Amino acid sequence: MINDLRQVFYFQDLPDEALHAILPKLKHRIFNKNHTLIYEDDTSRDVFILRSGSVKVFSIQEDKEIIFNFFFPGEAVGELEAIYTDYSRIASVEAMETVHAWLLSRDEFLAIAEQYPSVLRKAYCQLVDHIRVLNRKVVYLSYMDVRRKVANMLLDLAYNLGIEEKGRIRINFKLTHHVFANMIGVTRESLSKIIKEFQDDGLIEMKQKTITIVDIQRLIDLYDSDVAHPKQRRWRGDDTNQCLLP
Structure with a gap:
């Protein structure tokens, strides 16, 4: 649980007096x-700062959910619409687990962003x-075909949320x-088939919804021809370098 505003990405560079005022x-x-x-197309403008738990950002198109991203403690959702003067939210945000958050009005x-330019710089980043x-x-x-979609998303998850x-x-x-x-726009049946094949091939293990990549180098050698560097x-980015998970 985040209690210190210094752990909030947008407020990391603010002076102590600003944090006390916020x-x-x-x-x-x-x-x-x-x-x-947050509901897509809603006109609310509140900003949510995550203290614990995680959320997904998604949209529903033709009754299909497309997941764009995930956010974790120390990050905020809704801040871009607060800055931009459009009339509606661009995506929905849903709790993946129990979430504790701070709500801050637009x-x-x-007012904080106008007084402290570092907040706007971080919004740009x-x-x-x-x-x-x-x-x-x-x-x-x-x-990408289904197999390469699954493999590349596994590598993305490894580089962002992996523990060796x-x-x-x-x-x-x-x-x-x-x-x-x-997350990758395939059917659950197609995904299950590829996951089983990767398990049979000794590339991954999956227990209680937790994925372990057994041989990441072989996964890279087989499916990583499009990405030259893990930073991609x-x-x-480096400017948001922080512990995303508690």
């Missing part, structure tokens, strides 16, 4: 798993990171097949 403006909110914090967030992730998703959806354990990489984030499939797979 704290009373924050309203604590709790969201249960599968609760929607007017209060903008965050936007660039979003575009990088979406660019990779376009490649997945447009040019005795030469293996454990993905420190439980994913159902439904969520994983919606990062969901957050």
